[in-house]
Amino acid sequence: MEHRNVSPTAKGPESNFTGDVYVTPVHSGSEPSRMTVALVRFTPGAHTNWHRHAVGQTLHVTEGVGLVGTRDGSVVRVRAGDTVVCPPDEEHWHGAAADTFMSHLAMLEALPGGQDPTTWLEPTTEEQYQQANRQ
Numbered sequence: 001m002e003h004r005n006v007s008p009t010a011k012g013p014e015s016n017f018t019g020d021v022y023v024t025p026v027h028s029g030s031e032p033s034r035m036t037v038a039l040v041r042f043t044p045g046a047h048t049n050w051h052r053h054a055v056g057q058t059l060h061v062t063e064g065v066g067l068v069g070t071r072d073g074s075v076v077r078v079r080a081g082d083t084v085v086c087p088p089d090e091e092h093w094h095g096a097a098a099d100t101f102m103s104h105l106a107m108l109e110a111l112p113g114g115q116d117p118t119t120w121l122e123p124t125t126e127e128q129y130q131q132a133n134r135q
Contacts, residue, residue: 012040016120018129019046019095026105034109041103042066047095047124054117056088058107066102067132068094069124075132078102093124098133 004027012021020043029035039062047067059068060083068084069075071091076084086092096102111117 016049016051017046017095018049018123019043021046021048021095029110031114034112034114036108036110038106039103040106042096042101044096044100045098045129047129048093049123050091050093050121052089052091052119052121053086053108054088054111054119055109056090057086059084059086059094060105060107062103062105064100064102065097066095066104067097067129068092069128069132075135077135078104091121093128095124095129 007025009022009024012023022041024039024041026037026039027035042064050071059078061078061080063080066078067075068078068086069092077097078084084094094104108117
């Protein structure tokens with residue numbers, strides 16, 4: 001067993017997020033584990049760009065109300081205690097509903113050589129976000 005301190009919280013880069021998002025790295029596995037976990041906090045209306053993960057991603061909501069959208073227009077409204085599993089390479093976005101904060105644990109695996117499994121794409125448009133928020 002090894003006790004590790006949590007890494008400092010950092011503001012999410014504007015290149016990947018709309019609005020204010022804060023990321024606290026919780027765990028970064030070392031072989032044979034490739035699991036990475038981060039606590040991600042979204043201010044009201046903040047959300048990610050479109051992106052995908054080579055081996056998928058699991059989101060566990062710890063606070064507030066959020067949205068998870070996919071390219072086919074599907075949107076899941078999530079609340080504290082909900083878990084969403086995004087399959088490998090599924091293009092999606094996620095973030096807080098317009099009127100509430102939302103926090104989630106983002107869990108995913110690094111690629112076998114330790115490379116980042118996330119491919120960041122274009123921003124979610126304001127129209128896409130507003131339509132999702134109305135659902």
